[in-house]
Amino acid sequence: MIILKIIGCTLIVLSSSLIGYIYGKSYKERLENLIYLENCIKILETEIMYGANPLPEALENVYKKGNKKVSFIFNRISQALKEHKSGEVLECFLMVSDTMKKNLNFKKEDIEVFTNLGRTIGSSNRKDQEKSFKLILAQIKALQKEARLEKEKNEKMFKNLGFLSGLAIVIILL
Amino acid sequence: MEKDEALIFDYLLQYIAPEISNILFKVSKEKKRNIEEIRLRNNFPLMVYCEGGDYYVSKNGELTQNEKDVFIVNKKLLFKTFQLVSNYSVYAFEEEIRSGFITLKGGHRVGIAGKTIYGSNGVETIKDISSLNIRVAREKIGVSDKIMKYLIKQPDSIYHTLIVSPPQCGKTTLLRDIARNISDGIPEMNFKGKKVGIVDERSEIAGVYSGIPQKSIGKRTDILDGCLKKDGIIMLIRAMSPEIIVTDELGGEEDIKAIYEALKAGVILISTVHGKDLEDIMTKNNLGELIERKVFERIIILDNSKGVGTIRNILDGHAFTSVIH
Structure with missing residues (x-):
């Protein structure tokens, strides 16, 4: 009987810790992905400013050169541009916003900054493109700062909270 | 083998906003072979130049000279077409835009008119596109053989x-x-x-x-x-x-x-x-x-x-x- 109790208790503690861990991890991932995203956008900037590659190719190159964990969204945009032929870049950027939210732990404001890129990219000459890249990179830097703060604050807290709430449940049950 | 001229026209349609290309797709094959220019102008009817005269295009893709029931091009469609023509990459076509046209794959040319912006080296770019003229490049191999x-x-x-x-x-x-x-x-x-x-x-x-x-x-x-x-x-x-x-x-x-x-x-x-x-x-x-x-x-x-x-x-x-x- 005691053995059963012990097993039950450990299960409760383990699962609640796991929940805490998962919650905490989403903060870490957001920061990581923001850093990858920044790198990808920097690659895109080079592709456009120095390579002068057409947008669909430039996006594909970003996918190849960047960290695949994030850069796959650029490939999707590129494919959408090639297939749809609708003349709407923003539309193609908006298509990936769901994936960004669900799979990459991005927050709403991160996605907004990214899709804003879809409004300006490609539709002006190099000088103006440079300006909009500068703006977006600055915005992402700010988001990273915020994500880092949040991560420091919350990651540990959720982990501890998970473990401790598990313990609490066990104590109450006992 | 010479390609069917109507296919050349259909190929060009991928560079035009879908709202317009769907209409142009319905144009009869006979006409497609002879269309020389497709003209888009802001808030004016869609027009094609064909067999020495210009025609409006009705919403069903018929070429007509009757101004009723014609398709009107708006600013948004012009912009979309411009995006497609420049492959979403105005920055890559800076030089071409400066000289007023973009060459497409196949040698077709798209003339651009709009507000020109001057910089230190002459025309810098064209913005607020007001007209596009898509010229179908027709290659007639053998026209000079006789002369x-x-x-x-x-x-x-x-x-x-x-x-x-x-x-x-x-x-x-x-x-x-x-x-x-x-x-x-x-x-x-x-x-x-x-x-x-x-x-x-x-x-x-x-x-x-x-x-x-x-x-x-x-x-x-x-x-x-x-x-x-x-x-x-x-x-x-x-x-x-x-x-x-x-x-x-x-x-x-x-x-x-x-x-x-x-x-x-x-x-x-x-x-x-x-x-x-x-x-x-x-x-x-x-x-x-x-x-x-x-x-x-x-x-x-x-x-x-x-x-x-x-x-x-x-x-x-x-x-x-x-x-x-």
Whole structure:
């Protein structure tokens, strides 16, 4: 009987810790992905400013050169541009916003900054493109700062909270 | 095998906003073969230029001259089309936009009009696009076959040739085909191919798209794409040792200077000029002088009296008499 109790208790503690861990991890991932995203956008900037590659190719190159964990969204945009032929870049950027939210732990404001890129990219000459890249990179830097703060604050807290709430449940049950 | 001309038109539709291309797709095959221009203007009806006249396009894809029930192009559609034409990459076409047109794959050209922005080096860009003119490039291989016998100077040379034609009468098409014939050679006439250099200021003759000419211009042909005639002629002579130089639309004073330069180097010139007939071009500055000095030994005069590209006459440049018999 005691053995059963012990097993039950450990299960409760383990699962609640796991929940805490998962919650905490989403903060870490957001920061990581923001850093990858920044790198990808920097690659895109080079592709456009120095390579002068057409947008669909430039996006594909970003996918190849960047960290695949994030850069796959650029490939999707590129494919959408090639297939749809609708003349709407923003539309193609908006298509990936769901994936960004669900799979990459991005927050709403991160996605907004990214899709804003879809409004300006490609539709002006190099000088103006440079300006909009500068703006977006600055915005992402700010988001990273915020994500880092949040991560420091919350990651540990959720982990501890998970473990401790598990313990609490066990104590109450006992 | 020559491709079906209607397919060329359908190919072009991918560069046009879907709202418009869906309508143009419905145009009958017969008409598609003959459409030369598709014109989009802000808040005005969609128009095509075809068989020497312009037509509105109804919402069902019929060509009509009745202004009722026509499709109106708006700013958004123009912008979308512009995005597609520039492959979403205005920055990659800065140079082209500065000169007012973009060349598409296949050698088709899209003319752009809108608000021009001036920078320190002249026109910097065009924004607020107000009209687009999509010109279907039609390659007519073999149009010059019949007249080559008038241009070959026996035994093994070519006459200096000038093609005179009003706009839209096929002078560039003819010029291109002459270049192809000279470059490839004509075995039936015992004419061996010669080195040809093309100065393609407006990317019209060879239609180069990322380094590859989209038109048949012959296997012994070198192309300076997007190059001013005055620079290009000299560059070609210096670098590529052409025997024949082909260029489009003579006119400027600088062009004429470059031509004298080419004559000094012993290069043969083939060129075109806008004009109705010989009298018309004689009145033009610079050019009149070239004719008077009898630089050109053959003058081909085109019009569209019997369809686009009718050859009205071929004159001898010395006596100004017809050489057609």
